[in-house]
Amino acid sequence: xxxxxxxxxxxxxxxxxxxxxxxxxxxxxxxxxxxxxxxxxxxxxxxxxxxxxxxxxxxxxxxxxxxxxxxxxxxxxxxxxxxxxxxxxxxxxxxxxxxxxxxxxxxxxxxxxxxxxxxxxxxxxxxxxxxxxxxxxxxxxxxxxxxxxxxxxxxxxxxxxxxxxxxxxxxxxxxxxxxxxxxxxxxxxxxxxxxxxxxxxxxxxxxxxxxxxxxxxxxxxxxxxxxxxxxxxxxxxxxxxxxxxxxxxxxxxxxxxxxxxxxxxxxxxxxxxxxxxxxxxxxxxxxxxxxxxxxxxxxxxxxxxxxxxxxxxxxxxxxxxxxxxxxxxxxxxxxxxxxx
Amino acid sequence: xxxxxxxxxxxxxxxxxxxxxxxxxxxxxxxxxxxxxxxxxxxxxxxxxxxxxxxxxxxxxxxxxxxxxxxxxxxxxxxxxxxxxxxxxxxxxxxxxxxxxxxxxxxxxxxxxxxxxxxxxxxxxxxxxxxxxxxxxxxxxxxxxxxxxxxxxxxxxxxxxxxxxxxxxxxxxxxxxxxxxxxxxxxxxxxxxxxxxxxxxxxxxxxxxxxxxxxxxxxxxxxxxxxxxxxxxxxxxxxxxxxxxxxxxxxxxxxxxxxxxxxxxxxxxxxxxxxxxxxxxxxxxxxxxxxxxxxxxxxxxxxxxxxxxxxxxxxxxxxxxxxxx
Numbered sequence: 001x002x003x004x005x006x007x008x009x010x011x012x013x014x015x016x017x018x019x020x021x022x023x024x025x026x027x028x029x030x031x032x033x034x035x036x037x038x039x040x041x042x043x044x045x046x047x048x049x050x051x052x053x054x055x056x057x058x059x060x061x062x063x064x065x066x067x068x069x070x071x072x073x074x075x076x077x078x079x080x081x082x083x084x085x086x087x088x089x090x091x092x093x094x095x096x097x098x099x100x101x102x103x104x105x106x107x108x109x110x111x112x113x114x115x116x117x118x119x120x121x122x123x124x125x126x127x128x129x130x131x132x133x134x135x136x137x138x139x140x141x142x143x144x145x146x147x148x149x150x151x152x153x154x155x156x157x158x159x160x161x162x163x164x165x166x167x168x169x170x171x172x173x174x175x176x177x178x179x180x181x182x183x184x185x186x187x188x189x190x191x192x193x194x195x196x197x198x199x200x201x202x203x204x205x206x207x208x209x210x211x212x213x214x215x216x217x218x219x220x221x222x223x224x225x226x227x228x229x230x231x232x233x234x235x236x237x238x239x240x241x242x243x244x245x246x247x248x249x250x251x252x253x254x255x256x257x258x259x260x261x262x263x264x265x266x267x268x269x270x271x272x273x274x275x276x277x278x279x280x281x282x283x284x285x286x287x288x289x290x291x292x293x294x295x296x297x298x299x300x301x302x303x304x305x306x307x308x309x310x311x312x313x314x315x316x317x318x319x320x321x322x323x324x325x326x327x328x329x330x331x332x333x334x335x336x337x338x339x340x
Numbered sequence: 341x342x343x344x345x346x347x348x349x350x351x352x353x354x355x356x357x358x359x360x361x362x363x364x365x366x367x368x369x370x371x372x373x374x375x376x377x378x379x380x381x382x383x384x385x386x387x388x389x390x391x392x393x394x395x396x397x398x399x400x401x402x403x404x405x406x407x408x409x410x411x412x413x414x415x416x417x418x419x420x421x422x423x424x425x426x427x428x429x430x431x432x433x434x435x436x437x438x439x440x441x442x443x444x445x446x447x448x449x450x451x452x453x454x455x456x457x458x459x460x461x462x463x464x465x466x467x468x469x470x471x472x473x474x475x476x477x478x479x480x481x482x483x484x485x486x487x488x489x490x491x492x493x494x495x496x497x498x499x500x501x502x503x504x505x506x507x508x509x510x511x512x513x514x515x516x517x518x519x520x521x522x523x524x525x526x527x528x529x530x531x532x533x534x535x536x537x538x539x540x541x542x543x544x545x546x547x548x549x550x551x552x553x554x555x556x557x558x559x560x561x562x563x564x565x566x567x568x569x570x571x572x573x574x575x576x577x578x579x580x581x582x583x584x585x586x587x588x589x590x591x592x593x594x595x596x597x598x599x600x601x602x603x604x605x606x607x608x609x610x611x612x613x614x615x616x617x618x619x620x621x622x623x624x625x626x627x628x629x630x631x632x633x634x635x636x637x638x639x640x641x642x643x644x645x646x647x648x649x650x651x652x653x654x655x656x657x658x659x660x661x662x663x664x665x
Contacts (some may be wrong), residue, residue, distance in 0.1 A: 028542030032625070060443075062450070064450070096569055110527065127649075130653050131649070131653065134652060134653075134656070136446050136447070137380075137446050137447075137450065138652055139598065140382070140447075140450060141382070142598065142648075142652045145593075145596070145648035145649045145652070146645075147595070148593050148629075148642075148645040149642050149649065152638040152639070152642035155638040156636060157637050159636075159638065199376060201425045224366060224439040241485045263458070269451060270451070273451060278474070297577060303462065303466050304460060304466060305462070306458050306459070307458075307459050307462035308462075308465055309455075309462075310458040310460075310461075310462060311459055312455070313454065313458075314430055314433075314452045314455040314456060314459075317434070317448050317451045318434060318448075318452060319433075321444075331521070338382045
């Protein structure tokens with residue numbers, strides 16, 4: 001595969017190796033619990049940033065309600081493990097002395113990923129087919145609408161047919177899994193996300209999307225099948241986000257309709273804005289800036305975290321419209337082949 | 341099976357409540373239709389501004405016990421001050437000196453206004469240091485304002501056991517909301533300032549050529565929009581009787597539905613859109629009791645946002661908006 005021999009692929013490879021090493025250290029009881037937990041968070045933010053990048057950064061369509069896919073993934077896995085097979089899982093756990101055997105865990109994780117993928121691809125395909133004709137703010141508002149339609153339908157379903165707490169939460173059965181198990185689940189989704197997001201960027205699809213981002217009408221005239229390209233990008237972006245919903249739900253031990261919170265979409269957008277629009281490395285750099293900052297402010301400042309985040313968004317968007325990658329590419333042209 | 345008589349009675353009560361509720365949420369959306377329709381700023385902090393008005397009013401009412409109608413009038417002024425802060429921190433840096441607003445500016449203001457919104461949201465928790473929420477019911481009521489009973493029952497419409505009820509407090513709030521919308525409509529459509537505001541939406545450079553400072557007009561739009569938002573927040577508080585910072589998560593998305601439904605930039609259209617949506621929402625909430633035994637807000641809200649999606653696809657200029665070429 002020629003696209004995996006480009007210099008920019010080393011960055012993707014380096015990330016996969018680094019997070020693999022962190023997981024290995026954790027597995028061998030050398031890495032601290034803090035390292036594992038933070039590594040997991042960072043992987044999730046990078047992954048979500050890349051999922052958003054496929055539609056926002058590559059194609060220029062800001063999907064403001066993208067959290068709908070996180071929520072769908074979360075709902076899909078909760079439906080399986082917290083409702084459908086809840087009793088079965090507890091029985092298996094008891095038969096194996098208080099912890100789920102690895103085989104069963106993997107089986108259910110993959111099942112949840114598949115169900116989430118079906119949900120996300122169907123939703124993104126059907127709704128994308130309709131709303132991708134809108135541009136700019138109207139597309140953003142339409143995705144917000146989509147987010148709320150799905151969220152309230154999920155609440156309605158949980159409240160009336162599963163009788164969970166007012167439809168807002170559905171608790172997983174205690175499966176006896178450790179943080180390391182969750183780490184490898186995150187790592188699996190992380191590898192998928194990195195490879196897919198990278199491949200989309202450097203393939204023919206990625207160049208078509210870049211043309212759409214720069215000037216959609218010109219791209220159409222030049223022979224790019226803009227609608228099909230946008231639809232594929234939207235489906236991929238939604239699918240990747242839904243995988244993270246599953247990983248998040250396994251770790252968080254319950255589904256909360258809080259996963260539909262628009263704040264998730266905004267953080268995904270912010271990571272892309274900090275890092276720089278139109279590049280594969282943008283959201284990665286954005287996450288490496290955003291996550292430590294968020295973690296630090298939450299740890300030392302508590303309730304001030306949201307205020308700081310809000311002011312940060314305003315400052316970043318107003319004063320550095322091209323993002324970190326944009327600045328680096330302009331100042332150091334030699335880095336360009338790495339910062340694709 | 342569903343009891344047809346019960347369903348009809350609940351639906352009728354839903355219509356009465358929906359008219360009042362629609363008046364409130366229609367006015368909440370008027371501030372948004374101004375700034376979005378005129379300045380092309382999709383103000384994602386709109387819901388937070390509305391809730392900020394409600395929270396501050398509740399605080400003033402609970403601590404000082406001033407008549408809420410006086411608070412409402414005072415808060416229109418306070419809203420103007422907040423509008424100046426809002427304009428210079430979140431909007432001016434992006435579109436202050438831009439003549440024609442393109443997609444990039446639109447996306448940038450989308451993010452900065454969201455940043456402004458979560459700053460307000462975070463500040464509630466910084467200041468109060470616990471989950472802040474106020475309940476003003478039943479202390480804000482007709483009894484507190486003038487005296488007399490708060491609920492009027494219309495016996496001739498319902499049965500003797502379950503008469504229709506209309507809260508006078510809610511009726512007063514709905515009427516004040518209509519007056520606020522009317523005043524906004526008057527200032528935009530019938531005054532010179534309103535004329536220049538509508539002109540800046542069309543061609544900012546041409547306006548500068550005839551000697552009007554476009555920045556000042558943009559500031560004026562943001563100020564009027566914020567003042568209406570803050571004022572409608574006070575009315576929302578009077579109507580609902582309780583408020584917390586998370587009330588935003590329903591007010592803001594509903595405002596977007598209403599603006600798209602009524603027509604971008606059309607003030608009376610937005611208000612009527614609000615009444616229509618309020619009717620749909622309350623009728624579903626009440627009528628669902630006949631089917632499920634308890635009100636289903638989630639179903640009503642899912643319908644509301646489905647309307648948003650359908651309107652965007654079928655008639656993006658709204659019911660009362662002007663078609664763009």
